[in-house]
Amino acid sequence: MKKVVKIVTILMVIAFFFAGTSVFAQAKYHIGIVTGTVSQSEDDLRGAEALIKAYGDVKSGGMIQHITYPDDFMSQQETFISSVVSLADDKLMKAIVVNQAIPGTTEAFKRVRAKRPDILLFAGEPHEDPLVIQSAADLAMSADFVSRGYTIIWSAKQLGAKKFVHISFPRHMSYETLSRRNEIFKVACKDLGLEYAFETAPDPTSDVGMAGAQQFIMEKTPQWIEKYGKQTAFFCTNDGETEPLLRQLLAYGGIFVEADLPSPLMGYPGALGIDLSAEMGNFPAILKKVEAAVVAKGGAGRFGTWAFSYGFTVTAGLGEFAKTVIDGKAKKDSLKDLFTALGKYTPGAKWNGAYYTDANTGVRAKNQILVYMDTYIMGKPGKFLPTTTQKIPEKYYLIKNQ
Amino acid sequence: MSTEIIDPKVATRRLFVRSGLVAVYFLLLVVTFLLGKGYTLLIDNKDAADGSVVAIDGVLVSVDGAEALELYSGDRDATQLKGQRHRVIVELISDGKKIEKSIHLPLDTDMLLLSVPKLVAGIEPFVEVFVLRDQPRPAGEEVGNTNAFTSPDSEALETVEPPVP
Amino acid sequence: MSGTKSLGRFLTEYAVVIIFLLITVAAIPSSGLSIQYIVQEMITRLGRNTFLVLALLLPIYAGMGLNFGMTLGAMSGQIGLILAINFNIGGVEGLAFAALLGTAVFMGWICGVVLNKAKGREMVTGYMLAFFINGIYQLIVLYMMGFVFPIRSSAILLSRGYGIRNTLNLEIVRQSLDNFLMLRLGEYTVPVATFLVIAVLCVFVVWFKKTKLGQDMRAVGHDMSVADSAGVPVDRTRIIAIIISTVLASYGQIIFLQNMGNMATYNAHDQTSFFAVAAILVGGASVKKATIPNVLIGVILLHVLFVVTPRAGQNLFGSAMIGEYFRQFIGYGVIAFSLVLYAWRARKDAAWSREGLRGSSSGAVPAAAAAGGEGSAK
Numbered sequence: 001m002k003k004v005v006k007i008v009t010i011l012m013v014i015a016f017f018f019a020g021t022s023v024f025a026q027a028k029y030h031i032g033i034v035t036g037t038v039s040q041s042e043d044d045l046r047g048a049e050a051l052i053k054a055y056g057d058v059k060s061g062g063m064i065q066h067i068t069y070p071d072d073f074m075s076q077q078e079t080f081i082s083s084v085v086s087l088a089d090d091k092l093m094k095a096i097v098v099n100q101a102i103p104g105t106t107e108a109f110k111r112v113r114a115k116r117p118d119i120l121l122f123a124g125e126p127h128e129d130p131l132v133i134q135s136a137a138d139l140a141m142s143a144d145f146v147s148r149g150y151t152i153i154w155s156a157k158q159l160g161a162k163k164f165v166h167i168s169f170p171r172h173m174s175y176e177t178l179s180r181r182n183e184i185f186k187v188a189c190k191d192l193g194l195e196y197a198f199e200t201a202p203d204p205t206s207d208v209g210m211a212g213a214q215q216f217i218m219e220k221t222p223q224w225i226e227k228y229g230k231q232t233a234f235f236c237t238n239d240g241e242t243e244p245l246l247r248q249l250l251a252y253g254g255i256f257v258e259a260d261l262p263s264p265l266m267g268y269p270g271a272l273g274i275d276l277s278a279e280m281g282n283f284p285a286i287l288k289k290v291e292a293a294v295v296a297k298g299g300a301g302r303f304g305t306w307a308f309s310y311g312f313t314v315t316a317g318l319g320e321f322a323k324t325v326i327d328g329k330a331k332k333d334s335l336k337d338l339f340t341a342l343g344k345y346t347p348g349a350k351w352n353g354a355y356y357t358d359a360n361t362g363v364r365a366k367n368q369i370l371v372y373m374d375t376y377i378m379g380k381p382g383k384f385l386p387t388t389t390q391k392i393p394e395k396y397y398l399i400k401n402q
Numbered sequence: 403m404s405t406e407i408i409d410p411k412v413a414t415r416r417l418f419v420r421s422g423l424v425a426v427y428f429l430l431l432v433v434t435f436l437l438g439k440g441y442t443l444l445i446d447n448k449d450a451a452d453g454s455v456v457a458i459d460g461v462l463v464s465v466d467g468a469e470a471l472e473l474y475s476g477d478r479d480a481t482q483l484k485g486q487r488h489r490v491i492v493e494l495i496s497d498g499k500k501i502e503k504s505i506h507l508p509l510d511t512d513m514l515l516l517s518v519p520k521l522v523a524g525i526e527p528f529v530e531v532f533v534l535r536d537q538p539r540p541a542g543e544e545v546g547n548t549n550a551f552t553s554p555d556s557e558a559l560e561t562v563e564p565p566v567p
Numbered sequence: 568m569s570g571t572k573s574l575g576r577f578l579t580e581y582a583v584v585i586i587f588l589l590i591t592v593a594a595i596p597s598s599g600l601s602i603q604y605i606v607q608e609m610i611t612r613l614g615r616n617t618f619l620v621l622a623l624l625l626p627i628y629a630g631m632g633l634n635f636g637m638t639l640g641a642m643s644g645q646i647g648l649i650l651a652i653n654f655n656i657g658g659v660e661g662l663a664f665a666a667l668l669g670t671a672v673f674m675g676w677i678c679g680v681v682l683n684k685a686k687g688r689e690m691v692t693g694y695m696l697a698f699f700i701n702g703i704y705q706l707i708v709l710y711m712m713g714f715v716f717p718i719r720s721s722a723i724l725l726s727r728g729y730g731i732r733n734t735l736n737l738e739i740v741r742q743s744l745d746n747f748l749m750l751r752l753g754e755y756t757v758p759v760a761t762f763l764v765i766a767v768l769c770v771f772v773v774w775f776k777k778t779k780l781g782q783d784m785r786a787v788g789h790d791m792s793v794a795d796s797a798g799v800p801v802d803r804t805r806i807i808a809i810i811i812s813t814v815l816a817s818y819g820q821i822i823f824l825q826n827m828g829n830m831a832t833y834n835a836h837d838q839t840s841f842f843a844v845a846a847i848l849v850g851g852a853s854v855k856k857a858t859i860p861n862v863l864i865g866v867i868l869l870h871v872l873f874v875v876t877p878r879a880g881q882n883l884f885g886s887a888m889i890g891e892y893f894r895q896f897i898g899y900g901v902i903a904f905s906l907v908l909y910a911w912r913a914r915k916d917a918a919w920s921r922e923g924l925r926g927s928s929s930g931a932v933p934a935a936a937a938a939g940g941e942g943s944a945k
Contacts, residue, residue: 038888067891074834075831075837082874086604086878089604104831127733128829170730174832183727434660434667435660440656440657440661482657
């Protein structure tokens with residue numbers, strides 16, 4: 001036993017000696033970006049790569065320090081939290097952007113804040129409850145789960161849908177945001193004359209795994225189309241399950257307005273079997289290629305998406321916003337400055353956004369923003385549905401979970 | 403489980419010890435519950451709705467010897483408390499008069515409101531349960547659609563108004 | 568015994584520790600993290616994880632291998648915490664309340680009874696049992712809470728009226744044990760109260776080994792049939808070992824979560840047993856033999872590795888993603904290696920004890936040791 005202790009001590013001393021020699025280079029300050037991996041959320045990661053391309057990697061004297069969180073992030077919060085906090089170990093770190101802000105982000109932000117109050121903390125697509133993430137983040141940005149509860153149903157109606165099927169599973173329904181959007185779907189369906197139905201799919205993080213969940217969707221979708229008819233719009237809360245759903249909808253009929261986190265890259269490349277490596281990061285080109293493939297398979301007028309990837313834009317846009325704020329060119333509570341930063345990565349896109357209003361207290365949060373873009377319906381020619389200019393009746397904003 | 407024959411004396415003693423342990427377990431549960439029960443106490447210095455008391459301009463309120471909160475007319479502040487019994491000291495800034503009261507909070511609620519004017523005027527009860535109701539939306543704030551924005555760029559994408567079926 | 572032989576023995580005994588140490592030490596400089604950060608993180612993680620890992624010791628003494636069923640205890644602890652938050656009981660009292668409610672005697676008893684039916688396959692049985700109880704846990708927390716059992720706090724209840732929210736904010740008990748007695752040593756903060764709790768548990772384990780029950784446990788661990796014929800109630804002893812382990816695991820999970828400050832309601836327990844087992848194996852323990860120093864060394868090594876490898880991998884390979892995969896690959900690779908090494912060492916040990924006149928040098932119960940030796944699990 002003593003020997004081990006001795007060896008441990010000696011090796012530690014050597015390690016300490018080496019560790020002191022690492023040097024950070026030229027950039028005046030650093031921005032930390034935390035995203036998922038390619039297998040979990042590719043769009044988010046590509047956004048970070050776009051930032052590295054623009055401002056350089058910390059390792060080579062640039063500005064961006066990119067790290068990823070584990071794929072099974074729900075059970076590895078400890079790893080996630082400490083890797084976010086480790087970013088604050090860098091003296092030059094001035095901002096941290098987490099997209100998606102998975103559970104544990106609030107705690108990580110609290111720890112960073114305790115250590116380094118000067119660091120800007122931005123959360124993209126928080127998984128935690130709005131009031132929780134608002135307690136720690138300087139700014140949180142989510143896809144507008146309130147407005148989209150209405151606009152998705154509205155769009156489905158424009159495409160001629162008679163029924164709307166919501167595919168999810170219990171763990172997702174334990175998210176306040178997803179659960180509340182589902183309630184809004186129900187009310188909107190009733191108001192706009194669509195029939196609402198709920199279908200349960202397996203949870204990919206459970207024992208069946210992603211492969212099992214996708215297999216389930218592959219087998220079930222034709223049956224659902226038989227049950228509900230071809231004039232039915234499908235919506236799935238899980239990103240991984242979107243791909244087989246799209247594939248089967250292309251083959252058997254049915255309508256797909258947009259994904260939970262819409263992007264031309266969400267599900268389509270896999271479902272269509274197209275290679276987009278040449279177009280990487282160029283969303284107009286990606287959209288064109290995806291659209292051509294959808295039309296070729298007879299899906300014109302039935303499939304929609306946002307023209308730019310939401311995940312990509314949030315990562316890159318929040319990183320850009322952090323930079324402009326640190327440079328003193330923008331204010332962190334200015335919606336206009338934020339949209340300008342987002343706009344840099346989405347030329348020509350129509351946005352809408354609002355501060356989050358708590359349904360219980362009516363209090364408007366100044367540090368959480370809900371955004372959405374116009375829905376693009378692929379066809380020949382494709383068209384935008386003007387969702388961002390739709391007047392959404394106020395009552396939808398006050399719908400609570402039942 | 404074991405087949406050996408147990409002496410009845412040992413058996414009774416065992417029974418006593420075990421029921422004692424169970425009692426201690428429940429006692430500890432109750433003690434931790436009572437000691438750790440958390441409350442949010444809103445300290446309120448506003449006119450009563452029925453006009454019985456008016457707010458006092460300038461009081462210092464200290465709960466359990468914590469740093470005093472300074473409240474002027476119309477102010478409301480919140481403090482976090484643990485346990486049921488607390489000492490509230492109210493000091494009027496104008497004449498330095500000190501009033502000391504002890505309060506006992508009920509177990510079945512988390513949020514209470516202490517009215518300083520009532521306490522000073524000696525009206526019971528000056529602590530009441532506070533219910534978080536649906537607050538009205540702040541006036542003049544429209545929801546949604548207020549911030550439509552188009553990213554600036556050369557080729558603005560065209561929006562087609564769809565035919566309404 | 569000759570010198571070379573004792574060196575060889577030392578190397579096989581501590582091969583996992585040494586390999587882990589080398590990888591960790593090599594990874595520290597390339598991670599670019601400051602020593603202050605690593606040391607502080609190590610102190611925090613020692614306080615956070617050690618209790619959970621210590622919960623594994625007793626079943627190992629009782630010859631039941633690594634108790635993957637400790638997840639049952641973790642789930643009980645979580646239910647205790649949910650209820651403490653529900654009643655708004657904060658601070659150290661809140662933790663004590665959660666610990667009392669989470670005292671998983673019944674869960675441990677179930678686990679012990681099941682494992683007695685599966686002698687020799689305790690580890691895989693415990694692992695599967697944890698999956699089964701996980702289903703029941705989800706049913707209770709996601710559907711029955713608020714529906715069957717009243718939940719009064721709207722902050723933890725889904726606004727649909729039943730089910731607990733996906734992530735619980737443990738603000739009212741957050742780090743209350745750690746902050747109860749926080750010592751500042753220069754730039755480091757040391758949660759003294761947490762370490763005291765861990766120290767008490769260590770003392771308990773040492774003391775327990777000397778009691779009659781502790782001796783029985785070791786006897787059962789060496790050879791069940793010998794213990795049985797010596798009049799030790801084998802099944803009962805094994806159940807007690809598992810009950811104690813499960814209860815300790817529930818306390819450990821509460822200590823872990825109070826430090827984390829929030830709780831993934833449906834997933835926080837998923838990896839609990841796995842990381843605890845990994846830590847104790849990395850610390851040089853085996854399925855048959857473990858000590859308190861194994862636990863401490865293991866927690867330090869495993870967690871330093873977890874802290875430094877993501878950044879090291881990233882800096883070495885130039886991609887953030889590879890950093891994360893690198894951590895998993897190294898971490899799990901070494902764990903697999905240590906299990907393989909254990910099997911190999913068991914054979915080697917048998918060879919050594921055949922060679923030498925003396926039997927296993929670690930046996931505290933010589934008769935049982937001589938009879939059973941260090942074989943594969945029985």
